[in-house]
Amino acid sequence: MTVLRATNLGLRYTKRRWALAGCELDVPAGHVAGLVGPNGAGKSTLLNLAAGMLRPTEGTIEVCGGIPGSGTDQLAKVGYVAQNTPLYAGLTVAEHLRLGASLNPRWDADLARRRIERIGLDPNQAAGRLSGGQRAQLALTIGIAKRPELLLLDEPVAALDPLARRDFLRDLMEAVAEQGLSVLMSSHLIADLERVCDYLVVLVDSRVRLTGEVENLLAVHHRLSGPRRDVDDLPDGQRIVSARHTDRQTTLCVRSENALFDPLWTVGELTLEDLVLEYLSTPEATRPALEVLR
Amino acid sequence: MIEFHLDGGSGLSPYQQLVRQVRHALRLGMLREGDQLPKVKDVVAELAINPNTVLKAYRELEHDGLVAARPGVGTFVTGTLDGGSLAALGPLRQDLRRWLSKARRAGLDEESIEALFLTTFRAAAREDIA
Numbered sequence: 001m002t003v004l005r006a007t008n009l010g011l012r013y014t015k016r017r018w019a020l021a022g023c024e025l026d027v028p029a030g031h032v033a034g035l036v037g038p039n040g041a042g043k044s045t046l047l048n049l050a051a052g053m054l055r056p057t058e059g060t061i062e063v064c065g066g067i068p069g070s071g072t073d074q075l076a077k078v079g080y081v082a083q084n085t086p087l088y089a090g091l092t093v094a095e096h097l098r099l100g101a102s103l104n105p106r107w108d109a110d111l112a113r114r115r116i117e118r119i120g121l122d123p124n125q126a127a128g129r130l131s132g133g134q135r136a137q138l139a140l141t142i143g144i145a146k147r148p149e150l151l152l153l154d155e156p157v158a159a160l161d162p163l164a165r166r167d168f169l170r171d172l173m174e175a176v177a178e179q180g181l182s183v184l185m186s187s188h189l190i191a192d193l194e195r196v197c198d199y200l201v202v203l204v205d206s207r208v209r210l211t212g213e214v215e216n217l218l219a220v221h222h223r224l225s226g227p228r229r230d231v232d233d234l235p236d237g238q239r240i241v242s243a244r245h246t247d248r249q250t251t252l253c254v255r256s257e258n259a260l261f262d263p264l265w266t267v268g269e270l271t272l273e274d275l276v277l278e279y280l281s282t283p284e285a286t287r288p289a290l291e292v293l294r
Numbered sequence: 295m296i297e298f299h300l301d302g303g304s305g306l307s308p309y310q311q312l313v314r315q316v317r318h319a320l321r322l323g324m325l326r327e328g329d330q331l332p333k334v335k336d337v338v339a340e341l342a343i344n345p346n347t348v349l350k351a352y353r354e355l356e357h358d359g360l361v362a363a364r365p366g367v368g369t370f371v372t373g374t375l376d377g378g379s380l381a382a383l384g385p386l387r388q389d390l391r392r393w394l395s396k397a398r399r400a401g402l403d404e405e406s407i408e409a410l411f412l413t414t415f416r417a418a419a420r421e422d423i424a
Contacts, residue, residue, distance in 0.1 A: 030346070166342050169342040170338070170342035173338045173343060174339055177334065177345035178335075191302060195300065195308055195342060196342065197344065198344050198346045215350070272307070
C-alpha cells in the first residue's frame with residue numbers, strides 16, 4: 001500500500017521559479033520516512049502539498065489514497081505539524097485538546113490525556129508559556145491523538161535541546177509501534193534520522209535525487225578507494241555518484257547492485273550521513289561526466 | 295535480559311548493531327536458550343528507534359535459527375552460538391598471542407597490528423568468496 005504517491009509533481013511560485021519540479025515519489029505505508037535536503041530544496045513545499053495547504057501547479061499528488069485537502073475524510077487521515085510547532089499562545093493545554101477533539105472526528109481523548117500526564121504538562125498552562133520542548137510535545141500529542149494514517153512533520157526537533165529531542169523521537173516511535181502510523185518528517189539532523197527513519201527521500205534543487213528504503217540504499221552504495229585511475233572502465237551496473245582524485249589516489253562513491261570484487265579497490269561502506277552528503281554535494285548527472293574527471 | 299545500545303561511530307546501521315549485540319551476547323553466554331529478548335516496544339522506548347528496525351533485526355535472528363517469536367508473548371532464544379567448539383578457542387588464542395608478541399618484536403605498534411590484521415582478514419574473506 002502506498003501512503004504518498006507523486007507523479008510529475010511541481011509547484012511554481014513565481015513565473016520562473018519552481019519550488020518543486022518533476023517530483024516522482026512512491027512511499028509505501030508503514031514507514032518512517034526522512035525528508036532531507038538543503039534549505040530551499042522544496043521540503044516544506046512537498047509537506048504543504050501533501051497536507052493540502054498548497055495545490056500543485058502540475059502533476060498529481062495522492063496521499064492515503066485521496067487528493068490532499070479534498071474533504072473531511074481526507075483531512076482526518078493526515079496529521080500535519082508545520083515548522084516551529086504552531087500553537088495558540090493564548091489557549092491553555094487543555095483548551096488545545098478540546099479544540100483537537102471538536103475538530104477531529106477520530107480524536108482519541110484518552111490517548112491525549114495520558115500523554116499530557118506522562119509528559120508532565122499542566123493542563124491549565126497557556127501554550128505561550130511552555131518551553132520549546134513542551135510545545136513540540138503538545139503539538140505531537142495533537143498530531144497523534146488525531147489518529148491519522150500519515151503524520152507529516154516539518155523540522156519537528158530543530159529547535160529542541162538534545163534531551164527534549166530524544167524524548168520527542170521516542171514518543172513518536174512509540175506511536176508508530178502502537179498505531180502503525182506512517183510518518184514523513186523533514187530534518188537536518190541525520191544522526192536522528194539514522195535512528196528513526198527506515199525510508200529516505202533526498203531533495204536537491206527542487207527535485208528528488210534519491211529515494212528508497214534506508215537499508216537497501218546503504219547496501220547498494222559503496223566507497224571505493226585505491227591508486228589513482230580513470231574510472232571509465234567500471235563494469236556495467238555500477239554508477240558513480242561522486243569521484244575525487246589526488247595525484248596518487250582515487251576515491252569513488254558508487255551505486256552498484258552487485259558485489260564489488262576488483263582487488264585494486266578498498267571497498268568501504270557508507271553511513272546514512274555519508275550517503276546523504278554524497279548526494280547533496282554532487283550535481284546531478286545521468287551519466288558520469290568522464291571528460292571532467294580526466 | 296540484555297539491554298541494547300547504539301554506537302553512532304560504529305559505521306553499522308542500527309539494525310546491524312542490534313543483530314550483532316544479540317550474537318555477541320550468545321557467544322559470551324550472556325544469553326542462553328529460553329531467555330527472552332527485550333520487547334520491541336521497550337527497545338523503541340529505550341533507544342528512540344524505529345520499531346521496524348527492531349522487528350527486522352529480530353526477524354533476521356529468527357531466520358538464522360537463533361530466536362523464535364511467540365505471538366503475544368515475546369521473542370525467545372532458541373539457538374546457541376559458541377563460535378566453533380570452546381575447546382578450540384584456547385589453542386587459537388595462544389597462537390594469536392604468540393603472533394602478537396612476534397609482531398611487536400618486529401616493531402609494529404597497535405595501529406599497525408590492527409591494520410595488518412584487518413587487511414589480511416578482508417583479503418582472505420574476499421578470496422574465499424571469489
